[in-house]
Amino acid sequence: MIEARRLTKTFRDKQRGEIRATDNLSFRVAPGQIYGLLGANGAGKTTTLRLLATLLKPTSGTATVAGFDIATAPEKDRANVGFLAASTALYGRLTAREMIAYFGRLNGLAEAEIRARTKRLSEEFDMHGFLDRRCDVFSTGMKQKTSIARMLIHDPAVMIFDEPTLGLDVMAARAIVRFVRECKGRGKTVIYSTHVMSEVEKLCDTIGIIHGGRLLAEGTLAELRVRYGEADMEEIFVKAVGGEDRR
Amino acid sequence: MNRHNIITVYVKELKHSLRDRRTLLSMIIIPTFVIPALTYGVGKIATKVIAEAREETPVVMLLPGGDSPGVVAALLRSRTMKIVPASANYRQLISDKKIRAAVKLPAGFEAGLKAGTAESVLILYYEGELKSSLAAGELDRFFRDLRDQTVKARLAEHQLPASLIKPFEVKRENVAPPEKVGGNLIGGLVPYLIIILCFTGAMYPAMDLTAGEKERGTMETLLCSPVARGDLVLGKFLMVLTGSLSAMLLALTSMGIMLFVMGALMTGAGGGRAAGVAVAAAQAHSASATLPSIDPDGILGVMALVLPVAVLFSAILFTVSLFAKSYREAQSYVAPMTFIVILPAAVGLLPGIDLNVRLALVPLLNLSLVCKEMLSGVWHWSYIALIFGSSCVYAGAALALAVKMFNREDVIFRA
Numbered sequence: 001m002i003e004a005r006r007l008t009k010t011f012r013d014k015q016r017g018e019i020r021a022t023d024n025l026s027f028r029v030a031p032g033q034i035y036g037l038l039g040a041n042g043a044g045k046t047t048t049l050r051l052l053a054t055l056l057k058p059t060s061g062t063a064t065v066a067g068f069d070i071a072t073a074p075e076k077d078r079a080n081v082g083f084l085a086a087s088t089a090l091y092g093r094l095t096a097r098e099m100i101a102y103f104g105r106l107n108g109l110a111e112a113e114i115r116a117r118t119k120r121l122s123e124e125f126d127m128h129g130f131l132d133r134r135c136d137v138f139s140t141g142m143k144q145k146t147s148i149a150r151m152l153i154h155d156p157a158v159m160i161f162d163e164p165t166l167g168l169d170v171m172a173a174r175a176i177v178r179f180v181r182e183c184k185g186r187g188k189t190v191i192y193s194t195h196v197m198s199e200v201e202k203l204c205d206t207i208g209i210i211h212g213g214r215l216l217a218e219g220t221l222a223e224l225r226v227r228y229g230e231a232d233m234e235e236i237f238v239k240a241v242g243g244e245d246r247r
Numbered sequence: 248m249n250r251h252n253i254i255t256v257y258v259k260e261l262k263h264s265l266r267d268r269r270t271l272l273s274m275i276i277i278p279t280f281v282i283p284a285l286t287y288g289v290g291k292i293a294t295k296v297i298a299e300a301r302e303e304t305p306v307v308m309l310l311p312g313g314d315s316p317g318v319v320a321a322l323l324r325s326r327t328m329k330i331v332p333a334s335a336n337y338r339q340l341i342s343d344k345k346i347r348a349a350v351k352l353p354a355g356f357e358a359g360l361k362a363g364t365a366e367s368v369l370i371l372y373y374e375g376e377l378k379s380s381l382a383a384g385e386l387d388r389f390f391r392d393l394r395d396q397t398v399k400a401r402l403a404e405h406q407l408p409a410s411l412i413k414p415f416e417v418k419r420e421n422v423a424p425p426e427k428v429g430g431n432l433i434g435g436l437v438p439y440l441i442i443i444l445c446f447t448g449a450m451y452p453a454m455d456l457t458a459g460e461k462e463r464g465t466m467e468t469l470l471c472s473p474v475a476r477g478d479l480v481l482g483k484f485l486m487v488l489t490g491s492l493s494a495m496l497l498a499l500t501s502m503g504i505m506l507f508v509m510g511a512l513m514t515g516a517g518g519g520r521a522a523g524v525a526v527a528a529a530q531a532h533s534a535s536a537t538l539p540s541i542d543p544d545g546i547l548g549v550m551a552l553v554l555p556v557a558v559l560f561s562a563i564l565f566t567v568s569l570f571a572k573s574y575r576e577a578q579s580y581v582a583p584m585t586f587i588v589i590l591p592a593a594v595g596l597l598p599g600i601d602l603n604v605r606l607a608l609v610p611l612l613n614l615s616l617v618c619k620e621m622l623s624g625v626w627h628w629s630y631i632a633l634i635f636g637s638s639c640v641y642a643g644a645a646l647a648l649a650v651k652m653f654n655r656e657d658v659i660f661r662a
């Protein structure tokens with residue numbers, strides 16, 4: 001379960017002054033649901049997700065993630081969150097097995113538990129061929145599988161994905177999408193950010209359109225179609241953010 | 248603070264660092280092999296240069312002195328100088344090192360000597376140039392002898408005793424134990440090396456574990472784990488400290504072994520305390536009797552005092568590198584810091600600066616000075632306590648700052 005209440009984050013920038021990266025965001029994501037955060041570059045997606053993963057502290061407002069308040073129990077929050085972003089990399093000089101085990105230990109798992117889970121994950125994602133090779137020589141696909149195993153090692157209830165398909169080819173992107181859908185099947189609470197319209201169409205139970213840090217529209221795909229009188233997600237998005245030239 | 252988490256982070260960082268060529272180089276290879284080899288090489292070259300200069304017979308030009316045949320003949324007889332005839336561009340020749348010095352006899356010098364009206368003899372040389380100074384020294388000695396003989400002859404002439412102009416003699420005797428001599432000779436150099444090594448050993452891990460992680464995108468991954476930020480800092484900091492201390496200890500051990508072997512070779516059987524620890528490689532002429540040795544307790548004292556300084560370096564390097572977004576940016580911050588470290592360490596090498604309460608509070612300089620004392624067997628316990636205490640305070644403050652900065656999102660996620 002994720003519940004954001006008037007979540008606001010401002011950055012101070014020397015040139016641009018005060019930036020409201022997220023502005024009074026409120027939304028809920030129930031277990032077994034995928035919430036899609038759809039927004040253009042600089043819309044505030046990464047900031048929102050980093051707030052939920054307690055990598056950043058909110059300027060005002062708050063959120064509870066898996067029942068823990070991000071402000072008062074950040075460590076318990078993170079213990080229940082799996083976070084995957086295009087920017088979360090692997091340690092190049094560790095092997096995939098060492099990388100997964102490291103995050104198992106950081107999450108307080110016992111060694112036997114880590115071994116058992118690594119075995120299960122490596123079977124699930126077919127990692128046997130490269131489990132004991134160093135991450136810096138991996139192909140993008142291997143890196144992706146290892147990262148997913150890293151995020152799953154502590155079996156988190158809440159999964160946060162920040163543009164996980166960024167820079168991936170079609171097959172790799174499809175694999176991610178399939179995996180996210182499986183998470184939903186296992187009853188995880190999933191929040192997924194992207195700027196790719198087709199992904200939200202295929203994947204998300206609820207879609208939140210974010211622009212300039214504010215949530216401009218929210219609803220299921222069907223609801224949004226009715227509200228904006230458009231079938232195509234891209235048209236809906238453009239209408240929601242107020243036209244072509246509003247950036 | 249969770250010990251399990253700190254150790255987990257530390258062990259992983261250690262493993263990860265030992266697989267990095269740059270860190271390996273600065274932490275292990277350079278201190279173990281390159282630093283001792285360099286010290287040995289420099290010592291060897293210095294010894295050789297000085298020995299060569301002493302062996303060379305300096306070429307000295309004699310400027311017009313035709314009316315003093317006796318003095319000229321004596322000069323030509325000298326085995327310690329090679330006299331060449333005058334030429335007009337003698338100044339240039341000295342600068343060009345074609346001749347080492349020149350000597351100008353005043354007109355009618357020899358006649359003046361007899362009559363008792365001699366004027367001054369002029370020695371021309373190039374100050375600061377070793378071989379030229381040695382040549383000037385030879386000329387000096389020659390004319391001092393000549394003066395002594397002249398005085399003696401005059402005294403004899405007037406039938407006066409030789410003791411008339413030398414009513415008493417002055418002698419010197421060294422009371423410092425051999426440690427003291429050794430301590431002062433290399434006592435300045437050892438702390439200097441230790442300070443530099445502690446710094447360079449911490450440099451690469453500090454940059455790699457902070458800016459390097461940000462650059463490679465693993466920092467964000469790490470921050471997703473439930474481990475408290477403070478524990479992450481401490482685990483990482485311990486790794487940086489390991490780099491610092493291992494560089495220092497490896498270099499000291501390696502140099503100790505090298506000097507022990509050399510000492511054993513030079514003193515024959517060697518043995519005992521004399522060859523115990525560290526001997527200046529460059530001490531060619533004083534090596535004749537016993538090698539100057541330094542107090543082994545001093546080495547232990549130095550290590551104890553270096554510990555808080557290593558903590559200080561590690562924490563500061565960690566904090567500074569943390570601000571950088573990339574390894575390169577971190578390098579551009581850290582490189583100028585090297586000078587800030589070298590300067591006070593080098594001031595400790597200067598002779599004549601002694602510890603006082605105010606200097607005991609100046610970080611690095613205090614270490615450098617007290618190490619010099621300890622290595623020469625002098626233990627000013629009140630200063631040692633003051634220096635250890637103040638260093639610990641500085642180190643604690645730096646570590647607290649590192650934790651604080653790591654908790655600041657505008658440092659970790661700098662736009």
Ligand SMILES: Nc1ncnc2c1ncn2[C@@H]1O[C@H](COP(=O)(O)OP(=O)(O)OP(=O)(O)O)[C@@H](O)[C@H]1O
Nearest residue numbers: 011013021040041042043044045046047660661662
């Ligand atoms: N650490 C920071 N300091 C200053 N400004 C920041 C910082 N992080 C983000 N911003 C600004 O906040 C706004 C929202 O950024 P954010 O990264 O959340 O957007 P995004 O939707 O993830 O965009 P993208 O599609 O480019 O990833 C942008 O204007 C960005 O420049």
Ligand SMILES: [Mg+2]
Nearest residue numbers: 045046047163
């Ligand atoms: Mg983003």
